[in-house]
Each structure stands twice: as C-alpha cells, then as structure tokens.
Amino acid sequence: xxxxxxxxxxxxxxxxxxxxxxxxxxxxxxxxxxxxxxxxxxxxxxxxxxxxxxxxxxxxxxxxxxxxxxxxxxxxxxxxxxxxxxxxxxxxxxxxxxxxxxxxxxxxxxxxxxxxxxxxxxxxxxxxxxxxxxxxxxxxxxxxxxxxxxxxxxxxxxxxxxxxxxxxxxxxxxxxxxxxxxxxxxxxxxxxxxxxxxxxxxxxxxxxxxxxxxxxxxxxxxxxxxxxxxxxxxxxxxxxxxxxxxxxxxxxxxxxxxxxxxxxxxxxxxxxxxxxxxxxxxxxxxxxxxxxxxxxx
Ligand SMILES: O=c1[nH]c(=O)c2[nH]c(=O)[nH]c2[nH]1
Numbered sequence: 001x002x003x004x005x006x007x008x009x010x011x012x013x014x015x016x017x018x019x020x021x022x023x024x025x026x027x028x029x030x031x032x033x034x035x036x037x038x039x040x041x042x043x044x045x046x047x048x049x050x051x052x053x054x055x056x057x058x059x060x061x062x063x064x065x066x067x068x069x070x071x072x073x074x075x076x077x078x079x080x081x082x083x084x085x086x087x088x089x090x091x092x093x094x095x096x097x098x099x100x101x102x103x104x105x106x107x108x109x110x111x112x113x114x115x116x117x118x119x120x121x122x123x124x125x126x127x128x129x130x131x132x133x134x135x136x137x138x139x140x141x142x143x144x145x146x147x148x149x150x151x152x153x154x155x156x157x158x159x160x161x162x163x164x165x166x167x168x169x170x171x172x173x174x175x176x177x178x179x180x181x182x183x184x185x186x187x188x189x190x191x192x193x194x195x196x197x198x199x200x201x202x203x204x205x206x207x208x209x210x211x212x213x214x215x216x217x218x219x220x221x222x223x224x225x226x227x228x229x230x231x232x233x234x235x236x237x238x239x240x241x242x243x244x245x246x247x248x249x250x251x252x253x254x255x256x257x258x259x260x261x262x263x264x265x266x267x268x269x270x271x272x273x274x275x276x277x278x279x280x281x282x283x284x285x286x287x288x289x290x291x292x293x294x295x296x297x
Pocket of ligand 1: 158169215216217218244272
C-alpha cells in the first residue's frame with residue numbers, strides 16, 4: 001500500500017497590516033488582512049521534517065510588511081499580485097502561491113472645515129476582498145465583497161411556490177427583502193483597473209438590487225450577475241451568496257390593530273440561503289482561480 005502526500009499549501013494567515021501613506025499633511029490609509037500561502041516542492045518537510053525548502057511562515061509575514069514599506073499599495077489586487085510574484089519568481093521551490101486580502105474601508109471624518117487630513121471613520125461591516133492565485137506563470141484574480149447589507153421595504157414578492165402538505169408560508173405580494181451579500185467575481189486577466197472595476201461593480205450591484213422588482217431572491221441574484229457581466233467585459237463570472245434575512249409582519253390583531261406592512265420581526269435565523277453563479281459561456285477557463293476559496297463563494 002502506498003500512502004502519498006496530496007495537495008498542500010502553507011503560509012501565514014491573517015497578517016493584519018495598516019499602511020499609512022503620507023503625502024505631506026494629507027494621509028491615506030489602507031487597512032488590510034493578508035493571508036499568504038505557498039505551493040510547490042514541499043514533500044520533504046511533510047514526509048521527513050526536512051525544512052531545507054520550507055520558507056517560514058514568519059518570513060512570509062515579514063515579506064508582507066516589507067513590501068508594504070517599499071511599495072505604494074494602490075489596490076489589494078496589485079498588492080496580492082506583487083506578493084505572489086515575489087514568492088514564485090524568487091524561490092525555485094515555490095511553484096505557486098495564493099494571496100488572499102481583505103480590505104476594511106475608512107473614510108475621512110468630515111469636520112466643519114471639510115474632510116480631515118488624518119482622521120478617519122470606519123465604513124461599516126462591508127469588506128472588499130481579493131484572492132490572487134499564481135501557478136507557474138499563470139495568474140488568476142478573483143475579487144469581491146462581503147457583508148454588503150441591503151434592504152428594500154417594498155418592490156418584492158414571493159408567490160406561486162409549491163403548496164405541499166408541509167407548506168405553511170402564504171404567498172406574499174409585498175414583503176421586505178433584505179440580505180447580506182457576498183459576491184466574488186473572476187477577472188478574465190490581470191490588465192485591469194482594479195479600483196475602477198470594484199467601484200463600478202459595487203455600484204451595479206446596489207443599483208440592480210434597488211431597481212429590480214423582485215419575484216424571488218434567486219431572480220434578483222441572477223439579474224445582479226447578468227447586469228455585472230453585461231457592463232464589465234473584464235469579468236468572466238460572478239458568484240453570489242445571499243442569506244434571505246426574513247422580516248415577518250407582526251400580527252397585531254389580538255390588540256385590535258392592523259399592520260399594513262409597517263411593524264416587522266427581524267429574524268436572524270433560520271435564514272434562506274440563496275447562491276448562484278452567473279458566467280459568460282465564452283469566458284476563459286477558470287483554471288485554479290477558485291481553488292481553496294473558502295465556502296461556496
Ligand atoms: O426569494 C425567496 N426564495 C425562496 O426560495 C424562498 N423560500 C422561502 O420560504 N422564501 C423565499 N424567498
């Protein structure tokens with residue numbers, strides 16, 4: 001019987017990095033969480049504990065901070081590509097790398113004198129994400145966002161679903177639709193204006209959520225995905241994950257009051273979980289782009 005080492009990768013997870021760029025008195029900040037992983041010729045360390053080619057996770061962590069010092073971080077995608085290229089081209093035993101970065105947004109505090117030069121307020125729960133995978137000379141970029149919490153107070157219904165002996169849900173012709181969206185989209189290449197792409201895709205997601213009359217959250221997700229692909233030729237596919245954050249109208253009739261969709265119980269669980277991939281059928285092959293991206297998206 002032969003027992004073999006299968007796929008493996010290793011690195012430093014969740015390297016928290018805050019980068020201040022000082023343009024005179026006016027500062028810009030990047031608040032990042034970087035997970036660096038290497039793939040390659042690492043049989044010896046697993047099988048025999050031979051660390052000759054085991055670039056330490058501590059070294060990977062230091063590299064994140066050093067490259068942040070020597071480079072301007074214009075986007076998380078550019079920084080992840082820089083890290084992946086550094087490791088794969090710098091060490092012959094490193095054949096591939098996965099660099100995942102989350103970015104927490106900060107805005108300038110608006111004072112009576114205008115936006116402040118060096119004081120900031122966190123944007124909220126929403127997080128911008130990227131996963132760069134490099135294998136030899138191939139590079140894939142999957143970017144996205146998570147925890148984009150949106151709600152519409154009308155313009156949503158859910159009717160006509162199968163009524164089985166187990167069904168209690170009534171048809172709804174006017175309901176609250178709310179979700180905390182996770183989206184990841186795969187770019188066709190790496191010659192992309194990452195920040196412009198992100199800003200445009202996020203705006204399209206919000207615009208489409210707001211303006212689509214929803215017959216089902218599934219339809220809303222597909223419409224978001226289709227609209228992103230129609231407007232962004234640099235995107236090959238998009239994966240969306242949306243918990244249906246149910247809002248139930250409270251029955252006030254025991255108290256002699258009606259409730260014309262004004263008072264809701266905002267349930268936190270259980271929630272529907274609606275997920276979909278939307279893609280171009282002429283998109284380049286995904287290769288290893290999605291490999292070990294956690295969860296469905
Ligand atoms: O938009 C919805 N999709 C469903 O599949 C579903 N199922 C359910 O109970 N409520 C909803 N809402």
